[in-house]
Amino acid sequence: MFDWVHISLPPAQALFGQLLIGLINGSFYAILSLGLAIIFGLLNIINFTHGAQYMLGAFCAWFLLNVLGIGYWPALILAPIAVGITGIVIEQLFLKRIAGLDHLYGLLLTFGLALIIEGLFREQYGSSGQPYVIPPELQGVRNIGFMFLPYYRAWVIVASLGVCLATWFVIEKTRLGAYLRAATENPVLVQTFGINVPRLVTLTYGGGVALAALAGVLAAPIYQVRPQMGSDIIVVVFAVVVIGGMGSILGAIVSGFALGLIEGMTKVFYPEASNTVIFVIMALVLLVKPAGLFGRAA
Amino acid sequence: MTRRLGAAATFAAAVMLLGTAHAQIAKDTIKIGVLADMSSLYADLGGPGSVEAAKMAVEDFGGSVGGKKIEVVSGDHQNKPDVGASIARQWFDQNGVDMITDLTTSSVALAVQEVAREKNKVILITGAASSDLTGKACAPTSVHWMYDTVALANGTGAAVVKAGGDTWFFITADYAFGHALERDSSEVVQANGGKVLGSVKVPLNTADFSSFLLQAQSSKAKIIGLANAGGDTINSIKQAAEFGIVAGGQKLAGLLVFVTDVHSLGLNTARGLQLTEGFYWDQDDQTRTWSKKFFDRMKKEPTMVQAGVYSAVTHYLNAIKSANSIDGPAVIKQLKSGPINDFAVRSGKIQDDGSLVHDMYLFEVKKPEESKGEWDLYKQISTIPGAQAFKRPKGNECPAVKG
Numbered sequence: 001m002f003d004w005v006h007i008s009l010p011p012a013q014a015l016f017g018q019l020l021i022g023l024i025n026g027s028f029y030a031i032l033s034l035g036l037a038i039i040f041g042l043l044n045i046i047n048f049t050h051g052a053q054y055m056l057g058a059f060c061a062w063f064l065l066n067v068l069g070i071g072y073w074p075a076l077i078l079a080p081i082a083v084g085i086t087g088i089v090i091e092q093l094f095l096k097r098i099a100g101l102d103h104l105y106g107l108l109l110t111f112g113l114a115l116i117i118e119g120l121f122r123e124q125y126g127s128s129g130q131p132y133v134i135p136p137e138l139q140g141v142r143n144i145g146f147m148f149l150p151y152y153r154a155w156v157i158v159a160s161l162g163v164c165l166a167t168w169f170v171i172e173k174t175r176l177g178a179y180l181r182a183a184t185e186n187p188v189l190v191q192t193f194g195i196n197v198p199r200l201v202t203l204t205y206g207g208g209v210a211l212a213a214l215a216g217v218l219a220a221p222i223y224q225v226r227p228q229m230g231s232d233i234i235v236v237v238f239a240v241v242v243i244g245g246m247g248s249i250l251g252a253i254v255s256g257f258a259l260g261l262i263e264g265m266t267k268v269f270y271p272e273a274s275n276t277v278i279f280v281i282m283a284l285v286l287l288v289k290p291a292g293l294f295g296r297a298a
Numbered sequence: 299m300t301r302r303l304g305a306a307a308t309f310a311a312a313v314m315l316l317g318t319a320h321a322q323i324a325k326d327t328i329k330i331g332v333l334a335d336m337s338s339l340y341a342d343l344g345g346p347g348s349v350e351a352a353k354m355a356v357e358d359f360g361g362s363v364g365g366k367k368i369e370v371v372s373g374d375h376q377n378k379p380d381v382g383a384s385i386a387r388q389w390f391d392q393n394g395v396d397m398i399t400d401l402t403t404s405s406v407a408l409a410v411q412e413v414a415r416e417k418n419k420v421i422l423i424t425g426a427a428s429s430d431l432t433g434k435a436c437a438p439t440s441v442h443w444m445y446d447t448v449a450l451a452n453g454t455g456a457a458v459v460k461a462g463g464d465t466w467f468f469i470t471a472d473y474a475f476g477h478a479l480e481r482d483s484s485e486v487v488q489a490n491g492g493k494v495l496g497s498v499k500v501p502l503n504t505a506d507f508s509s510f511l512l513q514a515q516s517s518k519a520k521i522i523g524l525a526n527a528g529g530d531t532i533n534s535i536k537q538a539a540e541f542g543i544v545a546g547g548q549k550l551a552g553l554l555v556f557v558t559d560v561h562s563l564g565l566n567t568a569r570g571l572q573l574t575e576g577f578y579w580d581q582d583d584q585t586r587t588w589s590k591k592f593f594d595r596m597k598k599e600p601t602m603v604q605a606g607v608y609s610a611v612t613h614y615l616n617a618i619k620s621a622n623s624i625d626g627p628a629v630i631k632q633l634k635s636g637p638i639n640d641f642a643v644r645s646g647k648i649q650d651d652g653s654l655v656h657d658m659y660l661f662e663v664k665k666p667e668e669s670k671g672e673w674d675l676y677k678q679i680s681t682i683p684g685a686q687a688f689k690r691p692k693g694n695e696c697p698a699v700k701g
Contacts, residue, residue, distance in 0.1 A: 014516045021508045126598070127341040128532060128562035134540065141542040147512060150540050222540060223505050224532055224562065228338060232505055267509040272472050274509075275501040 017147030018268045019261060024153045026260020027160035028215055032237040033244060033252040034164055035211035038171070041247035042184050042204045045095055045106035051234030052114040053209045056083045057216025058225045059121065062130050072135035072221070079217045080210035087209030091202050099201075114230070121227035129224030156218055163214065164253045171249055180204060184247075239282040245295020255293065328368045328624060330356070330611060331389050333382060333410065334400040334425060336374035339503050339529030342558040344402040344425045346372075347596050347604040352399065354591065355611035363615050364622065371395060375406045377502065382406035386413045396624050397422065399443075399610050402603060404428035404475035411437050418626045422614060424606030427527070427554060428478035429694060432653040436696035439626040441633065442653045444606035444643070445576045447479040448694070449658050449687040450553050453574025455486040457660055457679075458521055458551045464490075466551075467519035468497035469510050469534060471526035476500075479525040479553055485691050495519045500526070507534045511541055520548060527554040532562055539567050556601045560675045565666040568675075572662050574687075577602040577642045578676050581659070584641040599673040605642040613638060645684055651696035655684040 032054060039047045060079035064070040070078065090113065098105045138152040171177035183190045183197050191197045216229075223229055240259050244251030259278050266277040285293060332352050334344040349372045356368045371393070375382035382403075389395035390413065398414070401407040402425025414421045415437040422441050423431060429448045431440065466487050470476040476499070484494045495517045498510045511534070514522045522543065524534050531552055538550055552559075555573040579589035579599040588608070592600045617632040618624055638646035638654060646656030661676040669675065 014512065017512050017516075018509055021506075021512065024508070025506055122337060122341075126558075127337065127339060127345075128343075128529065128558050131536075131562065131564045131567070141540075141545075148515070148542050148546065150542070152540065153508070222537065224529070224536065226529065228529075229505065232503065264509055268513070271510065272499050272501065275504075 014146070015268065018264050020147065020149065021153075022261040022264020022267075023257060024156055024260070025263060026257035027156050028219060028233070028256075029237055029240045029260050030164050030253050030256025031160050031211055031215040031218075032233065033240045033256045034167055034249065035208040035215075036237060036241045037244070037247055037249055037252035038167075038211070039205055039208040040241070041249070042180060043091075043095065043099070043106075043201055044103065045110065045205075046103055047205075047208065048107055048110035048234070049090070049114045049117070050110075050209075050212050050237070051230030051232075052117040053083055053087060053212040053230070054216040054219070054233065055121065055225075055227060055230035056086070056117065057213025058132070058220040058223075058229060059125075059130075059216075060213065061217040061220045062132050062225045065132065066130075072217075076214065076217055080213040083213035083216075084206040084210035088202055088206040090209075091205040095205065096198075114234075118227050118231060125227060127226060127228060129226035129229075132220040132225050134221040152221060156222075159218060160215075163211070164256075167211070168249050168253060236278055239278045241292075243278075243282050243285045243292060245292025248292065248294040251292060251294030325394055325624075326366055327394065328363060328366050328615075328618065329389075329393065329395040329397075330368065330370050330614070331386075331395040331398040332370060332372040332400045332607065333375050333385060333389075333398050333406070334372070334402050335377050336372070338377055340377065340402045340425070340527065342562075342598075343528055343556040343601045344400050344603045344607075347592075347598065347600060348400040348402075348425070348607045350595050351592065351600065351604045351608040352611050354595070355608045355615070359612060359615045363619050368615065375403065377403045377406065379405045379409035383409040383413055386410040390414075390417045390419050396420065397614055399423070399607050399614075400425045400603065402426060404431070404478065405473050407431060408435055408474055411435060411440050414439055414626075420614065420626045420629055422610035424610055425603045426475065428474050429482055429653075429690060430474065430478055432649075432651040432696055433690070433694040434697065436651045436698060438652075438698070439630050440652050441610070441630070441648055443610045444602050444654070445574075445658065446653060446688070447475070447482040448690045449576075449682075450479060450574050451482040451486040452687050452689060453658050453660055453682055454551055454553055454572055455483045455523075456490060457572055458549075459487055459490040459492045463521035463549060463551070464492035465519040466492060466494045466521045466523050467514045467517040468494065468523045468525050469507065469514060470497055470499050471502050471530055472499035473502055475527070476502075476525045480523070482690075482694075483523055483525065483553055489691070497525075500530070502530070504530060505533060507537045508541065510534075511538055511543060515541070515543060515546065515548065521551050522548055523551045523553055525553055528556070528559065531555055532559050535563055535571070536567060556603070557599060557673070557675060558601055560663055561598075561673060565664060565669055565675065568663045569665045570663060572660065572679070574658055574660055574682070575602050575676075576656065576658050577605045578659065578661060578678070579605075580674065580676070581678065588641050602642070609638075609640050609642040612640065647684075650699045653688060655688045657684055658682045658687040 057079045061075040064075045134152045141148040141150045187197045240255050244255030267274045332349045336345050352370045373385045397420045399422045401423045404426040407426035424443045427447050429446045431442045468480045470480045560568045617629045621628045621632040634648045644657045648654050660679040
């Protein structure tokens with residue numbers, strides 16, 4: 001009956017290898033959905049430009065290396081700052097004006113911006129992509145028994161876990177994070193306490209965008225730096241955020257890694273469905289828990 | 299006042315109706331449509347470059363044939379068969395398009411071929427690869443111009459097996475093209491004494507191949523056959539290098555690789571890759587002269603798809619002139635009646651099933667130290683004569699021709 005599903009059970013070794021790869025992909029989902037969740041949580045904007053900003057981060061790293069001769073490690077800091085600044089410009093020029101309006105306006109505006117940015121880059125650079133070399137310190141593979149693990153991919157997991165935990169810590173455990181969370185709930189009241197809420201909002205958008213750009217720099221050595229890299233991944237990331245619960249920081253991180261793992265498993269057992277499994281899960285989650293797994297019902 | 303307004307409105311309506319009716323009476327423009335992937339993973343190997351190549355062909359032909367002006371229109375099928383078919387239908391029915399070319403992406407080409415069959419219009423396919431276009435789905439007014447999966451299998455596939463690569467694992471793009479390429483390559487591998495150990499089907503436009511490469515690694519096959527193209531091939535090769543696949547003793551066989559892919563990968567990663575193409579910009583003086591004109595416009599060297607569009611449009615216009623007709627079957631008859639020989643297609647002849655049999659070439663990607671320029675990427679290993687390249691095994695023939 002199910003002969004269209006070819007379940008060929010791989011040896012346990014190969015399975016662990018696939019789990020690890022799923023975790024690596026999940027790292028990108030986690031960082032990107034974290035940025036989205038922060039921006040939605042505070043600005044109530046569905047930031048469709050996130051994918052384009054991820055792409056800008058990768059292109060910035062490529063530009064820094066190939067035009068200015070600045071390597072990978074400085075690019076990890078410089079690219080997010082540069083793209084974060086463009087994010088702040090976008091926030092000041094466009095997003096401020098639609099604050100308080102229906103979500104749909106933010107979605108359309110950011111979607112339009114994403115199309116423009118992607119179109120401009122495709123016009124300039126074509127669609128095959130630019131090569132970006134893995135930094136020499138991280139080149140090479142290590143045979144860890146059940147698979148050959150490239151050092152760079154191991155670094156991706158470590159870096160993204162670090163960034164995600166650091167961001168979660170700042171938001172949940174520090175005073176700055178407390179202001180942020182308070183401003184989400186009641187900006188007027190927080191303003192009366194003397195906290196500059198508009199500036200907080202602007203910096204938060206810049207921070208979320210910087211996270212996307214950081215993911216882009218991490219991705220540049222392993223995926224080709226292409227204009228479409230953002231639109232390819234953003235739809236999946238939105239599904240991850242919806243599953244985790246819009247606005248929930250922990251939800252975004254956990255769902256990101258978990259869904260990376262699930263996608264990885266699908267690639268082993270039924271690879272043809274690996275594109276769609278996350279959306280199937282999203283549909284199921286929405287049926288059972290519309291606010292998302294970690295979300296609080298509005 | 300109202301009466302004058304009414305009269306003016308009626309007049310305007312009449313003029314507008316007259317305008318639309320005019321398009322359906324005698325045509326005074328020959329329209330050529332370039333339907334390609336303009337924005338996604340195949341945009342660099344065809345895309346805007348193909349549109350430019352078509353315009354160059356029209357200009358070099360003189361801009362008109364038989365007193366009628368020639369116009370080039372273009373469209374983006376986004377690699378979706380339904381979008382491609384509906385653009386083709388609209389072009390043929392409402393916009394007076396006479397011929398469609400490029401048609402990169404086999405699933406789109408197959409869908410458009412059905413529309414062309416229904417309307418008896420000419421399509422000259424330079425981009426798509428599946429041999430089904432001249433096999434079980436063959437159509438009388440369609441020509442498969444530059445290459446197909448059979449030629450790729452007979453070229454790269456045979457060369458790799460004969461050099462010792464006798465066990466294969468395929469990473470296949472999960473749609474018409476990938477399936478056809480895997481099928482045709484498997485047959486060549488087995489015919490030459492090799493074995494196919496397994497395959498994995500990957501959705502089109504995948505960014506991360508690590509999971510599939512891992513499966514290929516654990517199969518222990520000597521050769522990992524990449525039955526994909528464009529952005530997918532680039533990602534597969536790049537990530538294979540990252541996972542130490544080649545260092546671990548396995549080899550990659552890029553079954554469909556374009557010069558734009560190699561340029562994007564860089565010679566360090568792509569060195570030594572063997573591939574089969576029908577045209578390369580630096581083969582001889584003829585190819586270099588034409589490619590320089592293309593480069594001046596596009597700032598990139600042409601791929602075989604784009605050179606194929608120029609070749610196809612030129613021969614199409616010549617056929618209209620000789621046959622003194624734009625009727626589909628008449629033009630096809632004219633095209634099939636003689637040899638096809640130009641800078642891009644050598645010793646070519648269109649067969650009854652619509653495939654243009656011509657010389658193909660086996661190339662190898664140069665090492666970085668062998669290359670003297672940004673686009674100096676290939677060295678030619680051998681010429682594969684048309685009859686050998688396009689020889690297809692039984693079971694894949696056009697039903698109308700098999701008889």
